[in-house]
Amino acid sequence: MKQEMSDPVMAFDGNELWTIHYRVFRYKRSSGKPHYDKFNVEIAPHETVLDGLEKIWAFQDRSLTFRHACHHASCGSCGIRVNGVEKLPCIVPIREVTRDGGTVLCEPLRNFPLVSDLVVDLGQFYRRLEEAHFQIIRSSEPIERDEHESSNVHTRFENCIECGLCVSACPVSGTDGLYFGPAALAASWRMIQEPRGVDPLSVRSNADQEHGCWRCHVAFECSEVCPSNVDPAAAIMALRQDLLKRKLLRLFQRGDHDRA
Amino acid sequence: MTEHEERRVRKTLAWLDMAGRKAGTWAFLLNRLTGLGLLLYLLLHLGVLSLLAMGEMQWDAFIALARSPLFLVLDVVLIFGILYHGLNGIRVALVGMGIGVRWQKGIFWTLMGLGVLLLAITGWLVFTM
Ligand code: SF4
Ligand code: FES
Numbered sequence: 001m002k003q004e005m006s007d008p009v010m011a012f013d014g015n016e017l018w019t020i021h022y023r024v025f026r027y028k029r030s031s032g033k034p035h036y037d038k039f040n041v042e043i044a045p046h047e048t049v050l051d052g053l054e055k056i057w058a059f060q061d062r063s064l065t066f067r068h069a070c071h072h073a074s075c076g077s078c079g080i081r082v083n084g085v086e087k088l089p090c091i092v093p094i095r096e097v098t099r100d101g102g103t104v105l106c107e108p109l110r111n112f113p114l115v116s117d118l119v120v121d122l123g124q125f126y127r128r129l130e131e132a133h134f135q136i137i138r139s140s141e142p143i144e145r146d147e148h149e150s151s152n153v154h155t156r157f158e159n160c161i162e163c164g165l166c167v168s169a170c171p172v173s174g175t176d177g178l179y180f181g182p183a184a185l186a187a188s189w190r191m192i193q194e195p196r197g198v199d200p201l202s203v204r205s206n207a208d209q210e211h212g213c214w215r216c217h218v219a220f221e222c223s224e225v226c227p228s229n230v231d232p233a234a235a236i237m238a239l240r241q242d243l244l245k246r247k248l249l250r251l252f253q254r255g256d257h258d259r260a
Numbered sequence: 261m262t263e264h265e266e267r268r269v270r271k272t273l274a275w276l277d278m279a280g281r282k283a284g285t286w287a288f289l290l291n292r293l294t295g296l297g298l299l300l301y302l303l304l305h306l307g308v309l310s311l312l313a314m315g316e317m318q319w320d321a322f323i324a325l326a327r328s329p330l331f332l333v334l335d336v337v338l339i340f341g342i343l344y345h346g347l348n349g350i351r352v353a354l355v356g357m358g359i360g361v362r363w364q365k366g367i368f369w370t371l372m373g374l375g376v377l378l379l380a381i382t383g384w385l386v387f388t389m
Contacts, residue, residue: 084280110277171285174274217291218352219284220364234361241358 076161166222182232
């Protein structure tokens with residue numbers, strides 16, 4: 001549940017500065033053990049958690065690594081855990097997670113290989129989206145594609161911003177490294193709903209595997225943290241229902257054949 | 261420990277990583293723990309039944325032990341495990357087939373409410389009958 005913190009716009013003072021203690025997870029491959037570093041940051045309550053990290057990088061420690069690009073929840077690159085919960089720090093104001101003099105804990109996403117400090121390796125995560133046959137097209141463009149056209153002219157017009165927060169929140173992704181994960185399965189369901197030239201049967205058979213949609217244990221954590229309202233858990237359940245219906249249908253049809 | 265074993269341990273411990281997690285993971289964790297507990301109980305139960313083959317003496321001694329207050333508390337723990345695993349199982353089975361997905365939280369808490377009620381009644385019966 002979202003925590004309502006302090007004042008709304010009413011009490012907003014543009015010049016107010018808070019002193020926040022950032023506790024930041026640190027890890028470099030070269031220098032062994034992970035640990036936490038503490039930084040004190042002067043920051044306005046309406047500034048974001050990412051703003052604070054940038055201040056640390058700019059004025060205190062140039063070796064701090066974290067990822068970001070758009071600053072407005074659309075590139076999906078900045079995902080970390082803020083006070084334990086998966087969030088896009090570019091859209092989380094300081095006042096939403098702490099108060100003046102408080103602490104903000106910043107840690108990398110779970111269930112991904114660690115690269116450096118707050119940066120994790122999303123390579124396999126992206127590959128799984130590809131394996132789900134996720135096709136990227138502008139909704140205003142015709143679905144047929146020119147064979148010679150490279151795929152990078154297509155721009156995403158989807159809800160999923162591929163941030164990986166759902167995979168970090170998912171307890172099954174923690175236990176089973178082969179599990180496709182919520183985002184890839186939600187992508188599969190999208191492709192079944194709207195195939196965009198892809199064969200829905202191949203999407204179904206990809207999802208219909210031990211480490212595919214059947215591996216989910218219905219914890220619904222993915223949908224709790226998704227910043228883009230994808231509701232991956234509901235997509236996985238829809239996928240299952242669809243597959244189950246088909247399996248049952250096939251079973252009965254086979255029964256008919258036997259009788260005939 | 262080999263690297264493979266180490267990874268295994270880490271993955272199993274990932275069950276217990278509750279930081280930042282909501283009721284869904286608690287439900288999932290408790291389901292696994294009660295599942296393991298019920299399996300253990302089943303094995304114990306079969307073991308205890310084999311006492312029957314060893315004659316009246318052993319069996320009567322066991323029955324006397326089973327009437328002790330500590331044992332009755334364990335009975336209530338067992339009933340909790342059965343109720344939780346079964347009732348949450350109803351939610352997981354329904355929602356897992358795509359039924360009631362939108363109301364899954366409501367379904368969960370309703371079933372849990374029912375579970376508390378049933379636990380109170382059966383607990384009372386265990387100690388008074
Ligand atoms: S489904 Fe949501 S949480 Fe998962 S990658 Fe897409 S936008 Fe991020
Ligand atoms: S910086 Fe792009 S989503 Fe946060």
